[in-house]
Amino acid sequence: MTDQVEPDDAGRPIGRRIVLGTIAAGLAGLFVAPTLQEKWSDLLGAASQRDPTGLSGLLPNPGGFRYFSVAGSVPEKDASTYKLTIDGLVAKPTSYTLPQLTELPQSRVTHDVVCTDGWQVDQVPFVGVRLSELLDAAGVQPDAKAVRFTCFDGVYSESLTMEQARRPDVLVAVQMLDQPIPHISGGPVRLFVGPMYFYKSAKWLSGITVTDEVVPGYWEKYGYPVDGWLPGEEPAGA
């Protein structure tokens, strides 16, 4: 249809105003959204827990923690089924149940959680056993150089040098935000490497293997740095 009811030049330049209005709304959203997003992600987090269809995962979930798994589905573990094994170059290969871990001396590390994808949650408290204490208990052999972590999602892995693994801000965490770590956040036990990007903090931790060299973890095979220091957190000389 080409019947010209009115000439093209008639009318007012409202299109331009819509363009500018959309841009203005988007820029305003940068400042408004953070106040709204917390409730939204709380709501979605709750909804996804009792959503067998998984459709709630298709909704936007801006802010807060983002659920990300490299595996299709992850089995749920609790106090009766969870087990953490420590093996490799150690004097005493051991394994811990969840109650055994929580009975060990607990340390608290509060640090910003920063994902390489751009999201960040400020000052998140984690509570758990220092990795260095678990390593000492197992008795690390002199030729050990690194620690490899495996997860009960069956896919993910991570690694640290022995020096990094012995830092006081590296935890085998059993609590996040002063609550037991929920499955969705990598519970019941996850690694927390305070000064590094969050991909280093493996979720669903199930295995700690002491090795004689650094074995690149899952993301590191895709080019992520093995030393995933946050900006400004690199130790002197690193």
Added chain:
Amino acid sequence: MHESVRRFSRAERLVHQTTLALMVVCLTTAAAIYFGPIAAAIGRRHVVATVHEWSGILLPAPFLLGLLSRALRLDVRRLNRFTRTDGRWLLGVVRRIPHHHEVSGKFNAGQKVFAAWLAGAIVVMVVTGLLLWFKFSLSGVPRAGVIAVHDILAFAIAVALAGHAYKALTSISR
């Protein structure tokens, strides 16, 4: 008696086709980044993210180059202008009265609103996307807000484009 009318010049079609291709790549990779199950199926997140970033930042390029075309500039001008007829058209949509025959010129009011909104939305997506890509720390711009806007607007664009495609495929007057 209907003759087929060529509504758009070759340059305009080229702009539309390249924009469409970039948009499809951008949205597909976005889905692969955003949805865990798709990400798990595709893997290679690093490659996916790089393709997403470049298809996104190039999205406005065909249009900007297309501004060299007089026909495209003329159509932009037509899309910009809203007449009283357009007001009645939009009112008709709101009140669910079919006013679709009342078109002032080449484009109906719905097409004009869609074009203008999408143009603004793409600007916001490119800006927020660059902020995420290069991890700028602009003081005063909350990072969570950048992510929220980029995500929510991505969903809105996907919905709007679905509607656009539906209208284009079911409409007779091509």
